[in-house]
Amino acid sequence: MSTISDFLNKNARQSVQDAIAKAKDNDSYHALLSLTEERALERADAVDRGEITGKLAGVPFVVKDNFLAYGAPTTAASTMLETFNAPLQATAVERLEAEGAICIGKANLDAFAHGGSTENSAFGPTKNAVDPTRVAGGSSGGSAVVTALDIVPFALGSDTGGSIRQPASFNGVVGVKPTYGTVSRYGVVAMASSTDTIGTFATTVTDAELVMSIMAGQDPKDMTTLPDFFTATTDALVGLKIGLVKECMTDDVDVEVRARTNEYVEKLKSAGHKVEEVSLSMLPHSLAMYYVIVPAELSSNLARYDGIRYGHRAQGVQTLAELYGKSRDEGFVTENKRRIMIGSYVLSSGFFDAYYLQAQKARTLLINEFNTLFSHYDVLISPVAPTPAFLLGENTSDPIKMYLADMMTVPASLAGIPALSVPAGTNGAGLPIGVQLMGARRSDATLFALARSMEAK
């Protein structure tokens, strides 16, 4: 697969035309909702004339369609925003463009990033890059697939509970969920404010780190961004202490997923690292915390879609209340409604303490447990998901079964810690399997260095 360096110092117009042609050839995967061809070619010509320079000059990329970006509507894969033309660009996109990167299109996702398979897109599912009868994973499924199909060397995603890591695992590419607050969320459609993060897919760890280093940093337009801490490292790591999370290696987890994880552990040991089994006893409860806290936050964030200032407006209504109700009913998919209503339930008077407050207290217990582990271990390792990519339609009738695919990724989201999803081989049928590396807050560079050192092994 191609890497970022393959595109540097090349004719940018040719690179963009090639990427767009390849995207069109792979239309059947439904990974992209739109192409930004006109604007991409204009920018490519500016790069070729030497007017735009930088670390990513002429490198084509794709954004998940919940990033506000010029050249095509920002739909969040919903009818609510089907015709929404962004009046501004996300800070992450601006920073990449300032280094000369060229956005060629916008990738499919579960509507408003609610889902783990990209089957909740209002415009139809994305198909897995390796086996088109299977899901792409989600919610950033389109971004994972365009990277895995080698249409672009990197693609942006958002990760609230695993939405970058799980599709990276399902399609065999690198996926990054950074420390909470690393990258500005200004101009990205909000889901759950206390766990939303911005990250990337790439074909190599080095490329993923480069993209993250460009996007990272404080932004006055997002007051939750951390003071700059992120510096890409080249130091090789020796003799790390690594914990294998045993709650992720139970009999419920696919046998080949466990086998690939154990092989990765053996390679870590061969490289001189010390790996021990550890317990994260709150892990089995994390998904329950997540499905209280996240619906609560998103029900508030999605209150802004009222059919008044922007987005879909229902026709033929008489009163303001009808306008709100019908616009929202028509503009959201069922999973959006399900989550909004769960959020309304857990936040409503009489249930708040039992659900929302209890979940936020349990979250403290989870974070305390992570902190204790990170006082003894540099890195934790687990599979990314309990199975490889499942079949299209396999889990759509049972939301809980769908949610269980996030079991191993939600703990890092709730704790705000960084986590990488890196390829670790395939199962007997050739389906990709990924492992997850987690570190303490702000230890992103350690994870990249470790993952990079293992990549060649």
Next chain:
Amino acid sequence: MTQITRDDVLHLAQLSSLALGDDEIDGLRTDIENILGYVEQLSQLDTSGVEPTYQVTDLENVWRTDTIDDYGINRDDLIALAPESKDGQIKVPKVL
């Protein structure tokens, strides 16, 4: 286990400003009941004396100067996003 009735669904839909179609109500009732049943496991955890976590930035009081910033966006571009507008104003159905 928490029982959710059809009326509960309609109440939640009202709280959420969602005018649900009849065809969606039964499915959502089952799903919401199952999801609440799943998350009820949290009640087994002993959280006495534990402070809730509301944010994970470890930042506090991020100040900015109190100056006007239009973020580079002009009024006309924003009004143009509204589904209906007239004379630079957003149109809505009558409120009262």
